[in-house]
Amino acid sequence: MLVDPETIQKAQEGDDDAYNDIVRLYRRRILGTVYRLIGRTEDVEDVAQDVFVRLYYSLKQLREPAVFEPWLYKLTTNAAYDYLRKRRRAASHVRMADMSEEQMVVADAAESGRRASDERKQTEVRELLDALFVEVKDEDRVLLTLKEIEGLTLKELAEIYDVNENALKVRLFRARQRVLKAHEKLKKRGAV
Amino acid sequence: MQDEKNSELDEVFAAYREATPAPEPSPDFLAQVWRRIEERRPAQWLDLIRVWSPRLAAASALTAGLLTYSTWITERAARVEAVANQTYVEALTADSLDEHDEALWTIAGNRRR
Numbered sequence: 480m481l482v483d484p485e486t487i488q489k490a491q492e493g494d495d496d497a498y499n500d501i502v503r504l505y506r507r508r509i510l511g512t513v514y515r516l517i518g519r520t521e522d523v524e525d526v527a528q529d530v531f532v533r534l535y536y537s538l539k540q541l542r543e544p545a546v547f548e549p550w551l552y553k554l555t556t557n558a559a560y561d562y563l564r565k566r567r568r569a570a571s572h573v574r575m576a577d578m579s580e581e582q583m584v585v586a587d588a589a590e591s592g593r594r595a596s597d598e599r600k601q602t603e604v605r606e607l608l609d610a611l612f613v614e615v616k617d618e619d620r621v622l623l624t625l626k627e628i629e630g631l632t633l634k635e636l637a638e639i640y641d642v643n644e645n646a647l648k649v650r651l652f653r654a655r656q657r658v659l660k661a662h663e664k665l666k667k668r669g670a671v
Numbered sequence: 672m673q674d675e676k677n678s679e680l681d682e683v684f685a686a687y688r689e690a691t692p693a694p695e696p697s698p699d700f701l702a703q704v705w706r707r708i709e710e711r712r713p714a715q716w717l718d719l720i721r722v723w724s725p726r727l728a729a730a731s732a733l734t735a736g737l738l739t740y741s742t743w744i745t746e747r748a749a750r751v752e753a754v755a756n757q758t759y760v761e762a763l764t765a766d767s768l769d770e771h772d773e774a775l776w777t778i779a780g781n782r783r784r
Binding site: 499502503506507508510511512514515520523524527528529531532535536600601602604605607608611623627628630655658659662663 | 676677679680681683684686687688689690691692693694695696697700701703704707708711
């Protein structure tokens with residue numbers, strides 16, 4: 480854990496400095512997780528800030544400082560769900576526009592050669608996974624992102640989702656099957 | 672076949688992880704968080720109501736209990752005083768009226784329970 484239990488307890492008791500410490504320690508990790516969950520750079524800060532606001536108002540409900548991180552991931556997941564629900568339809572179109580803008584910026588840069596090529600590869604991967612995730616439910620997207628990309632363990636996921644590990648394995652298997660199916664579909668269309 | 676597809680998907684996930692490093696927070700990230708916290712903070716008078724409402728409810732219940740008790744005590748004292756002030760004839764009349772009622776119930780074939 481990045482933060483010690485005393486700091487969490489102090490923040491629960493209303494110590495603003497302790498709360499600031501928590502934000503400073505976790506903001507980068509949360510920004511990364513939010514970015515991978517929602518896939519849109521321009522809204523990452525907004526959603527991440529929303530996570531910390533939710534944390535501020537719900538911190539007193541946390542009984543055990545030991546489960547702080549799964550708790551924070553749960554808040555992150557909920558904020559991402561809310562965002563994805565609102566923006567599900569518009570997301571892919573806007574993202575494509577953003578990427579082409581990013582590519583233009585990179586192309587204008589002095590060291591354009593190798594860097595642009597790397598950027599292009601990264602953009603392709605992001606677009607591929609976003610295209611796969613558009614084909615499945617938000618629940619599958621979030622679960623697979625947490626497990627396969629964030630690298631959370633089954634135990635941590637069980638804490639976040641409040642289900643036992645076996646039920647989680649079934650959910651993961653089904654989510655993965657749906658993504659595989661979407662992958663096959665994209666391949667047939669020649670999009671991959 | 673299925674294994675091949677799964678490992679292909681794993682590669683996509685790994686590449687995605689590489690392609691999406693955590694963005695740097697803006698310099699005013701913390702300030703923005705606090706601004707949003709303040710925006711969502713309920714008004715102070717709501718806090719006062721939340722703090723005082725259980726106490727007011729307890730005080731009201733206590734007052735209601737005390738009023739009930741004092742009414743009961745007053746009525747009881749008045750009754751005792753009335754009995755004490757009755758003459759022998761008044762007490763006898765009241766007693767015989769009760770017996771008269773009992774007799775009427777018996778004639779009607781209904782015993783008073």
